Amino acid sequence: MHPVSELIKNLADQHGRERRNLLPILQGVVEQEKYLSEFSMIEIARELDLPAAEVYGTATFYSFLEYKKMGKYIIRVCKTITCSMKGKNQIMLAIEDMLKISAGETTPDGNFSLLQTNCLGFCHKAPAMLINNEIYTELTPEKVREILSSYLEKKGGLYDN
Amino acid sequence: MTTNYQLRRVDFIFKNENDWEEVLSKSISRTPQELINELISSELKGRGGAGFPTGLKWKLSSEAVDDIKYVICNADEGEPGTFKDREILSRVPFKVLTAMAVCGHVIGAKEGYIYLRGEYFFLQPELKKAISEFEYFCKEINLDFKIRIFMGSGAYICGEETALFESMEGKRGEPRNKPPYPSSYGYMGKPTVINNVETLAHTFTIFKYGAKRFYDLGVQYSRGSKLFSVSGDTPKPGIYELELGMSLADFVDEFGDGDTKAVQVGGASGFLVPRKRFGETAIGFQGKLTGISLPTGGSMMLFNSSRSMFNVLDNYLEFFREESCGQCTPCRVGCQQLLKGIKAVKRGEKNAHYLDKLLRLTETMQLTAKCGLGQSVANSFSSIVENFREEMIY
Numbered sequence: 001m002h003p004v005s006e007l008i009k010n011l012a013d014q015h016g017r018e019r020r021n022l023l024p025i026l027q028g029v030v031e032q033e034k035y036l037s038e039f040s041m042i043e044i045a046r047e048l049d050l051p052a053a054e055v056y057g058t059a060t061f062y063s064f065l066e067y068k069k070m071g072k073y074i075i076r077v078c079k080t081i082t083c084s085m086k087g088k089n090q091i092m093l094a095i096e097d098m099l100k101i102s103a104g105e106t107t108p109d110g111n112f113s114l115l116q117t118n119c120l121g122f123c124h125k126a127p128a129m130l131i132n133n134e135i136y137t138e139l140t141p142e143k144v145r146e147i148l149s150s151y152l153e154k155k156g157g158l159y160d161n
Numbered sequence: 162m163t164t165n166y167q168l169r170r171v172d173f174i175f176k177n178e179n180d181w182e183e184v185l186s187k188s189i190s191r192t193p194q195e196l197i198n199e200l201i202s203s204e205l206k207g208r209g210g211a212g213f214p215t216g217l218k219w220k221l222s223s224e225a226v227d228d229i230k231y232v233i234c235n236a237d238e239g240e241p242g243t244f245k246d247r248e249i250l251s252r253v254p255f256k257v258l259t260a261m262a263v264c265g266h267v268i269g270a271k272e273g274y275i276y277l278r279g280e281y282f283f284l285q286p287e288l289k290k291a292i293s294e295f296e297y298f299c300k301e302i303n304l305d306f307k308i309r310i311f312m313g314s315g316a317y318i319c320g321e322e323t324a325l326f327e328s329m330e331g332k333r334g335e336p337r338n339k340p341p342y343p344s345s346y347g348y349m350g351k352p353t354v355i356n357n358v359e360t361l362a363h364t365f366t367i368f369k370y371g372a373k374r375f376y377d378l379g380v381q382y383s384r385g386s387k388l389f390s391v392s393g394d395t396p397k398p399g400i401y402e403l404e405l406g407m408s409l410a411d412f413v414d415e416f417g418d419g420d421t422k423a424v425q426v427g428g429a430s431g432f433l434v435p436r437k438r439f440g441e442t443a444i445g446f447q448g449k450l451t452g453i454s455l456p457t458g459g460s461m462m463l464f465n466s467s468r469s470m471f472n473v474l475d476n477y478l479e480f481f482r483e484e485s486c487g488q489c490t491p492c493r494v495g496c497q498q499l500l501k502g503i504k505a506v507k508r509g510e511k512n513a514h515y516l517d518k519l520l521r522l523t524e525t526m527q528l529t530a531k532c533g534l535g536q537s538v539a540n541s542f543s544s545i546v547e548n549f550r551e552e553m554i555y
Binding site: 085 | 238244247278279280281283311312313314315317329330331332333349390392393394399400425429462464468472473476477480483484
């Protein structure tokens with residue numbers, strides 16, 4: 001069995017196969033795979049006995065359910081008003097400069113994707129960003145470089161596969 | 162004009178919750194009718210921003226006839242500038258869980274859900290621990306009530322209650338037509354009470370100390386205290402519990418940086434108040450006797466004179482354009498056109514009168530959009546364009 005099919009089957013066993021279990025299953029696949037491939041969506045549709053278009057329609061509605069291939073670490077920088085006022089652009093520049101990618105892109109080694117997102121709810125500690133589910137606040141370009149360095153060390157270098 | 166009302170700090174929400182077991186046991190020994198009356202006499206109104214009377218909400222659901230009912234805690238805190246609900250769930254989770262169980266007792270529900278926004282995924286482990294400790298105690302006192310967490314996935318619109326139900330049912334988060342209201346037709350078509358995190362935390366205070374302690378705070382039509390999420394150009398950003406009814410001038414005295422040009426009350430879907438109106442603006446729910454009174458989910462964003470109001474509006478409209486669910490035309494197309502429109506005026510491609518056409522468009526959206534998102538774009542748009550028209554043009 002394809003590993004994704006197996007993951008989907010396990011998630012359906014765990015959450016149930018009703019329509020109301022769709023979101024937890026989609027989230028479970030994204031947690032593992034970082035995104036929902038067409039294959040995953042068709043498999044989920046089969047497992048829950050739903051039209052694939054319904055799964056696609058639901059999945060693409062939610063901004064955290066990516067449907068394009070994403071890096072291992074998804075960086076989401078808050079771009080809403082307070083973060084924007086408190087230096088979001090400098091944070092973006094620091095990340096772009098360090099990873100050599102622009103917003104919406106993924107590093108060639110597939111480790112990092114850079115996205116902007118709407119209000120993360122840390123306006124009092126702006127600017128803020130998420131890396132996967134970890135929150136980082138009161139960012140400065142220096143702080144961002146330190147944080148990214150720690151992730152790069154985890155990976156043993158920028159171009160390490 | 163200034164009011165003689167002083168800003169008053171309150172400490173209820175974050176006060177210790179060590180006695181939650183006692184509050185829970187005591188509350189469920191009272192009749193649903195007693196508890197509803199307690200809430201109604203406290204005059205607590207919903208703290209998510211809409212301000213629906215909480216006691217009435219619980220009463221309507223308790224009167225609905227059905228074997229299955231639900232209690233939902235709305236923790237899809239997505240309004241720009243608000244971050245209080247996360248703080249409540251991480252610092253005093255047992256207050257919220259207790260309130261949910263008491264609500265279950267009142268309306269006859271055995272299941273509760275916390276709809277937690279995807280951005281707050283990191284709250285899950287601690288919250289799950291609290292829930293299992295809570296459910297253990299429920300079992301001990303023979304209270305049949307289960308609480309689960311349902312994760313959102315990054316959609317502002319899911320904070321709208323019927324969109325939230327759709328999302329929990331595994332669908333796109335598109336708001337439903339109302340009526341029917343959640344009290345008779347909510348999650349899975351069953352009678353449902355859905356309350357904001359902070360509203361539930363206040364009911365804990367009311368059940369613990371009685372309605373009077375709460376009612377004595379605040380002013381007519383706006384009773385009690387409220388958490389305010391303060392951000393922007395302020396030397397002390399953070400979360401503060403204050404009595405309702407305060408004047409915005411007093412608020413700015415306390416939280417401003419001495420150069421406050423405007424305050425956005427109620428987030429991107431709220432109103433921008435310029436400096437000249439601070440004195441005549443009160444924070445609370447609209448009543449017949451009060452002057453200008455602005456309701457808020459607690460988002461207070463301060464802007465000083467270094468900020469361009471065009472950039473602020475541009476940022477809001479970008480937000481709304483992305484977060485509009487796209488279901489109804491006035492909101493989907495309206496948000497896009499407003500954003501295009503202000504940019505065209507700024508670039509000089511359209512003359513200044515075009516702003517009036519855009520204002521009429523927001524009026525149309527207010528009248529015809531299906532839910533609060535599309536209807537409330539007019540609030541920030543008109544309050545910014547009317548007060549800072551020259552900044553939109555030059």
